[in-house]
């Protein structure tokens with residue numbers, strides 16, 4: 001799991017400071033990677049590595065087999081690679097040590113580097129340095145997180161697209177166009193006696209309109225972006241004993257939730273991720289709905305209600321073998337599922353337009369998957385352009401679009417250039433912040449603290 005720091009962590013970067021971290025996941029593996037980056041990275045490597053050549057004599061982008069040593073004692077046999085600034089991931093001198101992947105040996109290799117002068121890296125600090133050194137923009141840094149977290153082909157495609165810089169390119173293009181419009185407007189402000197000509201106004205207006213419509217199109221991809229990054233929330237709910245936990249287990253393909261004939265088995269909501277034909281779903285099993293028998297159950301049911309409010313799709317599951325409860329109601333925004341079709345169906349349900357399944361035999365489950373895919377617009381999601389913005393982008397783009405909207409309204413009302421130039425500057429700041437200027441600590445903190453240490 002990505003490591004999350006408390007908000008407000010000090011993200012100031014001391015130039016030249018050398019950092020080190022284990023970049024591979026914890027646990028046993030064939031190989032682990034320890035990275036060292038900064039002005040003294042190669043100096044640290046010289047102290048800890050013994051091979052045919054000293055790391056400082058190695059050419060950039062070459063590697064050598066040798067030993068990691070401390071006070072004459074060999075800690076591990078390792079492969080060491082040198083990447084000299086600026087042609088490295090971080091843009092600084094970067095050394096990568098591939099050692100054996102045992103938890104203890106990796107920790108010792110790291111400790112040796114720390115004792116040789118490096119300090120432990122914060123989460124995301126390698127990527128943050130890449131950003132601060134101008135190797136990538138903020139949208140690309142965000143794409144690194146998306147790439148690591150991607151659970152479906154579609155999410156992966158979207159992340160690689162963003163990592164390639166295509167989104168950043170679009171933002172830069174928009175910024176450039178705004179700057180040109182602002183220059184045009186400001187030039188007319190220098191000669192107030194001449195005013196701004198009707199021709200100029202027409203050009204400025206049409207350029208602003210096309211820019212705004214482009215920005216609005218990008219804003220519209222935010223919903224797809226959320227689905228790709230977080231997955232769609234699909235909530236299974238219904239009366240106790242209807243088979244909610246059984247359905248969760250069937251869809252997952254393993255027994256995640258406890259199933260029993262006792263009513264009120266599930267107390268807490270259980271969330272698992274599944275990949276439904278390329279679309280990531282966050283599938284939630286919830287506490288069954290009935291008059292609660294105690295405080296714990298009441299809290300569980302309240303939790304179910306909250307989950308339902310935030311759901312993208314609600315699966316209302318019913319025991320078809322049991323009579324229809326007197327207070328039964330179903331709304332049109334939920335998918336009705338009659339479970340236990342292996343048992344005789346109660347006459348109360350004969351006219352119910354619902355999908356019939358059996359978690360016991362598996363009957364109807366492929367049809368249910370088809371229907372879920374159809375309801376969430378899976379085909380549309382799969383066909384869409386893979387570029388999709390995140391919540392931070394949406395916020396800034398909305399700010400830009402609103403400011404352009406205000407400028408257009410002012411132009412329409414015959415305002416002077418001074419009056420709408422402020423709005424255009426506001427739009428430009430919003431787009432600047434999307435790409436990052438390097439000095440906005442709060443934004444950086446929010447982005448890089450989502451990374452693992454070592455990335």
Ligand SMILES: Nc1nc2c(ncn2[C@@H]2O[C@H](COP(=O)(O)OP(=O)(O)OP(=O)(O)O)[C@@H](O)[C@H]2O)c(=O)[nH]1
Pocket residue numbers: 239240241242243244245246247258259260261262263264265266267286287288289339340341342343357358359360361
């Ligand atoms: N015959 C039959 N029994 C089923 C089917 N699905 C579930 N059951 C049984 O119904 C009972 C309740 O199943 P659960 O999955 O625990 O139901 P639930 O909706 O999660 O119940 P609560 O957590 O108590 O709200 C268990 O005894 C299951 O074995 C089915 O398709 N056919």
Ligand SMILES: [Mg+2]
Pocket residue numbers: 244245246257258259265266285286288
């Ligand atoms: Mg249950």
